[in-house]
Amino acid sequence: MVSVCSLSVCVWDRCFIMSSADDQLCLNISSSLLPSSSQRRKRPTTQQRWARKKQIAEKRRFSSSEDVKRPFVKQRKLQHNDTPEEEVQMQTEAPPLSPAAENQSPTADVTKRKPEKKKKKKKEKDAVTETGRSSIKTSSLFKHNPDIPAIHRPVVSQVKEKIFTTESFSDLQLHPHLVATLNKVLNVSTLTSVQKQTIPALLSGRDAVVRSQTGSGKTLSYAVPVVQSLQSVQPKVSRSDGPLAVVIVPTRELALQTFQTFQKLLRPFTWIVPGVLMGGEKRKAEKARLRKGINILVSTPGRLVDHIKHTLSIAFSAVRWLILDEADRTLDLGFEKDLTVILNSLNSTGPSRQNVLLSATLTHGVTRLADVCLNDPVSISVSGSDFSDHTAATAATSDPGPASQSESFAVPEALKQFVVVVPSKIRLVCLAVFILDKCKFSQNNKLIVFVSSCEAVEFLYSLFTSVLSANHKPSLHFLRLHGNMKQEERSEVFQQFSVSPSGVLLCTDVAARGLDLPQVTWIVQFTPPTAAAEYVHRVGRTARIGGRGSSLLFLTPAETAFITELANHNISLSEMKLLDILSTLMMDDTYRGRGKYHSKSSSKALEQEIRERATVLQTEFENFVHSDPESVQNAKKALQSFLRAYTTYPAHLKHIFHIRFLHLGHTAKSFGLRDAPQGLSSATGAHSKKPNHNKNRIRSPVKEQKKKLGSSQAGEKRFHPAQREVGLIRSEFSSGLDGADAKKKKKKKRKMSGEEEEE
Numbered sequence: 066m067v068s069v070c071s072l073s074v075c076v077w078d079r080c081f082i083m084s085s086a087d088d089q090l091c092l093n094i095s096s097s098l099l100p101s102s103s104q105r106r107k108r109p110t111t112q113q114r115w116a117r118k119k120q121i122a123e124k125r126r127f128s129s130s131e132d133v134k135r136p137f138v139k140q141r142k143l144q145h146n147d148t149p150e151e152e153v154q155m156q157t158e159a160p161p162l163s164p165a166a167e168n169q170s171p172t173a174d175v176t177k178r179k180p181e182k183k184k185k186k187k188k189e190k191d192a193v194t195e196t197g198r199s200s201i202k203t204s205s206l207f208k209h210n211p212d213i214p215a216i217h218r219p220v221v222s223q224v225k226e227k228i229f230t231t232e233s234f235s236d237l238q239l240h241p242h243l244v245a246t247l248n249k250v251l252n253v254s255t256l257t258s259v260q261k262q263t264i265p266a267l268l269s270g271r272d273a274v275v276r277s278q279t280g281s282g283k284t285l286s287y288a289v290p291v292v293q294s295l296q297s298v299q300p301k302v303s304r305s306d307g308p309l310a311v312v313i314v315p316t317r318e319l320a321l322q323t324f325q326t327f328q329k330l331l332r333p334f335t336w337i338v339p340g341v342l343m344g345g346e347k348r349k350a351e352k353a354r355l356r357k358g359i360n361i362l363v364s365t366p367g368r369l370v371d372h373i374k375h376t377l378s379i380a381f382s383a384v385r386w387l388i389l390d391e392a393d394r395t396l397d398l399g400f401e402k403d404l405t406v407i408l409n410s411l412n413s414t415g416p417s418r419q420n421v422l423l424s425a426t427l428t429h430g431v432t433r434l435a436d437v438c439l440n441d442p443v444s445i446s447v448s449g450s451d452f453s454d455h456t457a458a459t460a461a462t463s464d465p466g467p468a469s470q471s472e473s474f475a476v477p478e479a480l481k482q483f484v485v486v487v488p489s490k491i492r493l494v495c496l497a498v499f500i501l502d503k504c505k506f507s508q509n510n511k512l513i514v515f516v517s518s519c520e521a522v523e524f525l526y527s528l529f530t531s532v533l534s535a536n537h538k539p540s541l542h543f544l545r546l547h548g549n550m551k552q553e554e555r556s557e558v559f560q561q562f563s564v565s566p567s568g569v570l571l572c573t574d575v576a577a578r579g580l581d582l583p584q585v586t587w588i589v590q591f592t593p594p595t596a597a598a599e600y601v602h603r604v605g606r607t608a609r610i611g612g613r614g615s616s617l618l619f620l621t622p623a624e625t626a627f628i629t630e631l632a633n634h635n636i637s638l639s640e641m642k643l644l645d646i647l648s649t650l651m652m653d654d655t656y657r658g659r660g661k662y663h664s665k666s667s668s669k670a671l672e673q674e675i676r677e678r679a680t681v682l683q684t685e686f687e688n689f690v691h692s693d694p695e696s697v698q699n700a701k702k703a704l705q706s707f708l709r710a711y712t713t714y715p716a717h718l719k720h721i722f723h724i725r726f727l728h729l730g731h732t733a734k735s736f737g738l739r740d741a742p743q744g745l746s747s748a749t750g751a752h753s754k755k756p757n758h759n760k761n762r763i764r765s766p767v768k769e770q771k772k773k774l775g776s777s778q779a780g781e782k783r784f785h786p787a788q789r790e791v792g793l794i795r796s797e798f799s800s801g802l803d804g805a806d807a808k809k810k811k812k813k814k815r816k817m818s819g820e821e822e823e824e
């Protein structure tokens with residue numbers, strides 16, 4: 066008699082038998098071995114049991130901020146004399162099934178079916194030879210993974226900010242129509258802490274540097290004084306005055322959102338005209354609007370520079386206000402040049418003006434750099450720490466370095482922050498199951514998933530809409546947002562997600578700053594942010610203005626030191642266990658494995674079943690990716706862009722995020738690729754050929770680049786990692802100025818279409 070145990074061992078053994086030299090272990094899961102859908106439906110007791118378990122797990126997960134107790138991965142500590150080769154072998158193994166489980170399976174069936182199975186296998190093998198894709202080939206998800214280390218949560222005292230005060234807008238000396246508009250149109254009456262401190266300071270004519278947590282109402286803290294001051298100008302402001310206030314924000318969506326806020330505030334003051342300029346819009350139309358006259362000009366930096374250089378009708382002679390919202394991002398490496406052009410243009414023509422910098426993460430370095438455009442500023446920090454007094458000679462760069470490591474950031478008090486440590490191979494399935502958990506098995510969840518590149522967003526979008534949405538109609542609804550989309554589409558998605566009560570937005574950091582999307586319940590950081598400040602902005606898309614929300618950060622075992630980096634900024638996370646997330650697969654039988662798990666099976670058998678189900682889901686993903694050459698190509702592109710983005714982590718985080726720590730084969734699997742693709746080295750330094758036993762480790766991009774340049778590619782441009790980062794930031798936040806090539810192409814195109822560069 067063949068027991069379940071031996072069947073299982075057979076499954077895992079087959080991994081070994083089929084393992085190829087290049088560490089891509091293969092597990093054949095024949096769809097014929099899976100139960101039919103009618104068989105599946107006959108098992109309501111399992112579902113009920115799991116629904117109950119799930120409820121308990123949910124309660125446990127949220128009742129305490131302590132780690133979830135259930136152990137998942139059986140870990141073995143490395144011995145001192147372990148060689149790297151042994152290290153690979155010594156990963157989590159599938160636990161053997163318990164004797165109880167052995168006795169429970171109708172294994173005789175399996176024995177009886179054996180010859181038939183052999184025939185079927187042969188048939189399938191033949192089919193594979195013919196079509197290349199009839200059989201399901203999936204390398205083992207749960208073997209040869211690095212150990213999941215125990216997470217040490219450093220003790221931190223979270224910075225707390227009180228959101229609301231007891232005072233209201235009517236207590237300030239504002240125009241009654243403005244107060245009425247705030248109450249009736251924007252539905253706000255009580256002042257938030259940042260508004261209480263900032264509005265009077267700005268009304269008194271001071272420059273200001275303002276820091277308060279995400280979602281605390283910073284927009285109104287500058288918009289209200291701007292409107293109050295402009296409506297009182299005599300004689301009345303007119304279009305012909307041109308821009309009186311310039312508001313610079315880093316992304317198009319934020320520009321649109323800020324413009325809409327001004328539109329609402331200006332309802333009673335129709336003679337003051339707001340306008341927005343942003344990359345992706347037609348320059349000609351914008352030029353026409355500028356010529357007509359805009360008094361409050363909201364713009365992304367790149368597009369404003371574009372107009373300064375090419376639009377004669379843009380005149381800054383009357384500008385009284387300059388606002389830099391999300392100032393740390395705007396002053397960041399990628400936009401510094403743009404800002405210099407804007408400041409020079411304003412300084413050369415304008416009268417004296419009030420300047421305001423705002424962000425949830427203004428650091429010492431940024432404020433010091435900002436000193437050049439501020440005049441005796443008042444420093445407002447709701448958490449109480451006076452960040453402007455810092456005297457260290459730091460400069461604003463994308464790598465603030467250790468000088469800013471002690472900088473504390475406030476995150477919303479009602480935000481629950483989690484981290485899950487997932488080996489690379491399992492990342493894709495883990496994300497998918499998490500989404501299923503929140504969107505299929507719980508209701509009214511609205512998720513934002515952050516990914517590091519546009520190509521990766523596109524890849525996940527097409528994978529999830531094709532595989533997950535198809536399997537789980539109608540509960541799953543995906544949207545995507547990234548810098549490579551056409552502006553109309555971006556705006557449409559932004560509006561759609563804003564009004565939707567549920568759904569999943571897959572996006573890059575283009576949605577990380579300032580966006581006020583209502584009712585977002587979960588923020589998922591599928592790829593870790595490049596800085597603690599970016600972490601704060603990403604999670605800040607939920608739990609806004611005193612609301613509740615949760616966030617989940619994905620880290621690989623090699624990246625867990627990022628938890629300490631966040632703790633250095635007083636950010637503390639609770640651990641969510643991988644198995645707890647994957648156990649959602651037991652909520653129904655969509656991805657049922659071929660194991661004979663049933664309600665009375667042991668917990669080890671249950672773990673085995675969960676792993677099998679995860680493998681079935683991964684197989685579906687891989688089948689989709691490998692279903693046609695185009696989708697393979699898309700997955701490769703996504704992988705390549707992910708690797709490229711990985712090289713841009715700042716120097717002080719390289720000990721955590723270094724491309725050399727990535728395993729190319731495992732990373733490829735998280736893009737649904739069965740094998741590590743060849744030839745990824747040119748842009749990323751990735752190495753997929755097999756020069757030695759460490760063949761799947763990715764080599765240093767710098768070394769690879771040197772090697773390449775030494776040979777045939779002497780003419781190719783060499784980029785420093787910092788330059789690559791600027792390139793990525795600029796393309797991602799592109800607000801009018803595109804890369805050199807794209808610019809040339811566009812110029813050519815414009816010339817052909819007869820559009821004038823100059824007015």
Ligand SMILES: Nc1ncnc2c1ncn2[C@@H]1O[C@H](COP(=O)(O)OP(=O)(O)OP(=O)(O)O)[C@@H](O)[C@H]1O
Binds near residue numbers: 277278281285580
């Ligand atoms: N006084 C108030 N009372 C109630 N709601 C308010 C008040 N002020 C602002 N809000 C609302 O709070 C939300 C968040 O405001 P806002 O976008 O200005 O936050 P923020 O501090 O700029 O966030 P971020 O740092 O993420 O950009 C908005 O929906 C806004 O309408």
